[in-house]
Amino acid sequence: MHTGEATLPERRTPAAPIAPPLKGTVLGGLLRTTRPKQWVKNSLVVAAPAAAGQLFSRHALTQVALVFVLFTACAAAVYLINDARDAEADRAHPVKCRRPVAAGQVPVPVAYAVGAALAVLAPAAAAWLTAPLVAALLAAYVGMQLAYCVRLKHVLVADLAVVTTGFVMRAMIGGVALGIPLSRWFLITTGFGALFMVSAKRYSEALQMAGKSGATRALLTEYTTGYLRFVWQLAAGVAVLAYCMWALEEGGAPHPGVLPWRQLSMVAFILAILRYAVFADRGTAGEPEDVVLRDRALALIGLAWLAMYGLAVANW
Template sequence: MTEAAPVTGVADVPEAALHQQRTRRDRSHRPRPAPPRRSPGTLLTGLLRTARPKQWVKNVLVVAAPAAAGRLFSWHTLTELALVFALFTACAAAVYLINDARDADADRAHPTKRHRPVAAGQVPVPVAYAVGGALAVLAPAAAAWLTQPLVAALLTAYLGMQLAYCVSLKHVLVVDLAVVTTGFLMRAMAGGLALGIPLSRWFLITTGFGALFMVSAKRYSEAVQMAGKQGATRALLTEYTPGYLRFVWQLAAGVAVLGYCLWALEEGGVPHTSVLPWRQLSMVAFILAVLRYAVFADRGTAGEPEEVVLGDRALALIGLVWLAMYGLAVANW
């Protein structure tokens, strides 16, 4: 008789294969875990990080015009300047939030920017848009209610210009430098407008070209550091040449020094009752500060202006000497 062929059944399947099949079946029927919830504290931390607290030091420029006019030492002035500082900080935070929400997809592909809260998912894109939009509306409205109408108009113009920069102007040669520089100049003007202080032409020239000096030096440093590398952090760095950016920051530094010297040498009807000509002497400290900062610009290490100003002891010392002389000149001691 011919033997019947053996019947292949479950018993003939190796135990390891059965275990793998059962594991796959169990996993397929197991419900997927829900995405982790963001706690309110984590979300608030992400929103604060997106607002760039390190950049808030720029808003200290609101005290520039009152300091130049010698009107810092009164409770009303300090209260008004604190309010303007907070409003400018809110406007800048609105711009950062909207910018990061708009660039979230591109930032995720960047080795450094992918850690930003919006790109990393710590702050949802709709939340960033909502908070940024709310700040963009509330800050000028609060300025119109609590300060001078000109301050509200200035903040509205600042927001419009910066949002246009985020959308398209940052891709336009030279215009991008002008927009960032104007943002610094607006900060310096805000304090004077809030207190009704006339803004002199020398103040505007020195502040404007001083800001252009630092902005173009920053771009130059970025261009030098990214030379020959792929994936520049700013698209325009591939179109600007280091030679052109060097020309811009050298020109801006020269005009800023010239404007300051003309202010210091101008008599302006100030009575000669001070012990020493502090205004004229402050030119030395101002020029030394520009020359010291230019060392970092020339090396291509001025990519973070706040770190250069706060991190270099010599520059900090020169700045303190200049501040003392400037204060004595304003006080007419």
């Protein structure tokens, strides 16, 4: 008994400095729970319209902006329900304990209620304001992500597939909203590009948690770093190949006196993959948006790619 009593305080001490109760309103806590920093991922909804050169009409801009808002609402619903479900476990985590639901700023029932409301209202609004297939995609995204929160994040490979599919859905939905045919090479590039970043992040987490079982995703203890390295290397190779096929397929013959910008953009794309792989190999590839924004060289390569692809779309 004495041994048991002595060990209990030691096990609870990591949870003791758990962050004092967060100051602020419930509304502010709800906003924080929706992860505004992650909203940048939803900008992928412009990918298909931009690639097709159909982004700059009033109708297209209105539809893409609407889809961005609806997708953000669906993602917010998933975050709210996930944090409500994991509130107890998050309180014992040194970082997640600061999440508004775990810290008590947002009551668990409120998080569940708002999340459920958004999960229902966003697809319903899409069915009313956009194409029916957009509503179906949003509903499928919510269902898939909730399944991930409940079960699939604990299933080997399925966790990678679900997160990757979420990125592909973002890239598809803008084209679906505008009735733009989606190139198979566009979808393959998007899918394997996303898998590259997701598996690189998992690989980095696995390296950083070596010898710290339970400090981060429990599933990482079941992956080997060798396997995750294989996945991100395979995904990078397929993404590069698919992008080259896409650029060559869609490029067509350049106008007289005009450089083949679409084909030239392959150079920037490959350089971006190679640069990102540096961080993956070092084990420092965290959130994709953080990697891109914090590395000046990668950001410049990205801007160069955007410029070349924009010139290609404009037929300059």
